[in-house]
Amino acid sequence: TQLLEQSPQFLSIQEGENLTVYCNSSSVFSSLQWYRQEPGEGPVLLVTVVTGGEVKKLKRLTFQFGDARKDSSLHITAAQPGDTGLYLCAGAGNAGNMLTFGGGTRLMVKP
Amino acid sequence: ETGVTQSPTHLIKTRGQQVTLRCSSQSGHNTVSWYQQALGQGPQFIFQYYREEENGRGNFPPRFSGLQFPNYSSELNVNALELDDSALYLCASSLRGGEDTGELFFGEGSRLTVL
Numbered sequence: 001t002q003l004l005e006q007s008p009q010f011l012s013i014q015e016g017e018n019l020t021v022y023c024n025s026s027s028v029f030s031s032l033q034w035y036r037q038e039p040g041e042g043p044v045l046l047v048t049v050v051t052g053g054e055v056k057k058l059k060r061l062t063f064q065f066g067d068a069r070k071d072s073s074l075h076i077t078a079a080q081p082g083d084t085g086l087y088l089c090a091g092a093g094n095a096g097n098m099l100t101f102g103g104g105t106r107l108m109v110k111p
Numbered sequence: 112e113t114g115v116t117q118s119p120t121h122l123i124k125t126r127g128q129q130v131t132l133r134c135s136s137q138s139g140h141n142t143v144s145w146y147q148q149a150l151g152q153g154p155q156f157i158f159q160y161y162r163e164e165e166n167g168r169g170n171f172p173p174r175f176s177g178l179q180f181p182n183y184s185s186e187l188n189v190n191a192l193e194l195d196d197s198a199l200y201l202c203a204s205s206l207r208g209g210e211d212t213g214e215l216f217f218g219e220g221s222r223l224t225v226l
Contacts, residue, residue: 040219042201088153097205103152
């Protein structure tokens with residue numbers, strides 16, 4: 001069974017601070033996706049990383065896939081209240097997009 | 112707006128009852144996946160349907176079953192409901208083959224409460 005562990009589970013920071021969320025596994029994934037979910041809504045895809053060592057930037061968000069494709073990180077620079085939400089990492093195996101999700105990191109950014 | 116619609120949005124059932132949840136996939140998508148998200152946790156994969164057949168299944172008992180229709184819409188059925196079945200049930204549509212980007216488009220979910 002493939003498992004993904006996210007840390008921290010909860011994070012409460014002030015506007016303008018930086019933060020990093022980690023997603024770790026003992027399994028290798030063919031790709032890894034990061035989603036953001038707001039209350040009452042389904043998860044929305046932020047990014048997909050496919051190649052070991054890959055780094056993708058989306059405005060103030062930087063995503064990195066580990067060299068061995070077992071772990072990933074999400075770094076947010078100068079967090080804003082609008083970044084508040086549940087951040088989920090999800091790994092895809094060779095069977096396609098049947099995703100294994102991590103437990104999520106609940107981020108609150110206070111003004 | 113992902114174009115994926117789920118119904119009902121909320122429902123309450125009692126233990127032992129049966130429930131059917133419905134999902135309309137995004138136009139042009141041929142694959143539907145169902146996930147269960149318990150409160151405070153990440154979604155867990157239930158199963159996936161492609162071309163009206165179950166294409167993969169997670170660690171869920173047989174009382175969780177599904178259907179996909181020729182128009183690619185889908186149903187999730189749960190029999191003999193248990194208290195632990197209380198969760199948000201998410202449907203996700205995607206395109207398999209051709210221009211498959213691996214991206215899932217989620218609906219807003221159906222929140223089931225079992226009393």
